[in-house]
Amino acid sequence: MTAAQEMPGRDSPPSADPVVASRRRLITDALGIGASAAGFGFVYGLSARQAGFSPIEAMAMSTIVFAGAAQFAAVGYIVSGLAWPGVVLLTALLNARHLLYSAALAPWLRDVPFVRRAVMAHLLTDEAFALSIGHYRRIGRGDERGYWIGAIGSTFIPWNLATLAGVWLGGGIPEPGRFGIDIIFPAAMVGLAVGLITGRRELVAAIAGAGVGVVVALVSSPSIGIVVGGLVGPAVGLLVPAGVAHEMAPLGTTASADRFAVPGTHLDTGATAGVDAGAAAGVDAGPGAGSSAGTDADTGAGAGIRGRPGSRADVETGPVEPRS
8 A cells, every 4th residue: 555545635635515616616607608698588578579578478488488599489480470389389399408408407306306396397498407417417416506506597587687678678669670679589590590500410400491481481371381491490400311410429329428417327438348358357367356356347446437426437447456
């Protein structure tokens, strides 16, 4: 045993509580995201007033629906005269990604009572998911308070306050077109759409959906064009072969799961080889070494295995030395 192993405190002084440190970082990140959420909330408030929403209706949508991009889309659908079943269907498709978000968060929050988890689901947004999943992976376990900090501080409060400001200012402008405010909604939707394009499949889906939607709208009506374009675009995008899609983490692969999974729920690609090599080295080393290597493999020492919550992760593969 080395001196560093006998007196670990001398070389590695005790650090601060990792949960507290991670929460501080969470608050800092939430403040930055909150500024962006406030900007979009303000634009939504202006757009809702321009579309004929009353202040109560606009604020009710922001607090009860609380769906960001889906609220922008719903305003556009309502202005175009789309019937409510179509509005519900298309906004549900737009928010279908939240099924994946909630499934990824569920293992971290399984000990939270159902009622509080239901409220968490209502406050779930892209920003809240990104902040909370990063926080949980930093500390290696779930943290209910951390979720509330991220969800409420980064989006819910800034979004609703900015919506209220946008509704008030929008109602005080008699002719929004004179100031170019009538372009805010389409410009915001274009910006949101561009931000969602991360590969060739999304690009093909956007072009196909927009093209089909415009053609159908000219032939029939804008409301029908929106529905047809919204359904045909994603279907065409899925036809793009995976080999040319240039996806960094295709859905269903280990790379995709690793972005959001609880540590210890799967092995890395090279982990099995590392464990097998370590076990073989232990067997060759002499009697008793095989069990030692197997124990090290199970605990993640000497192998590239994702650590369990609360343990070290991504330990480098190394030779397993026999124990005397």
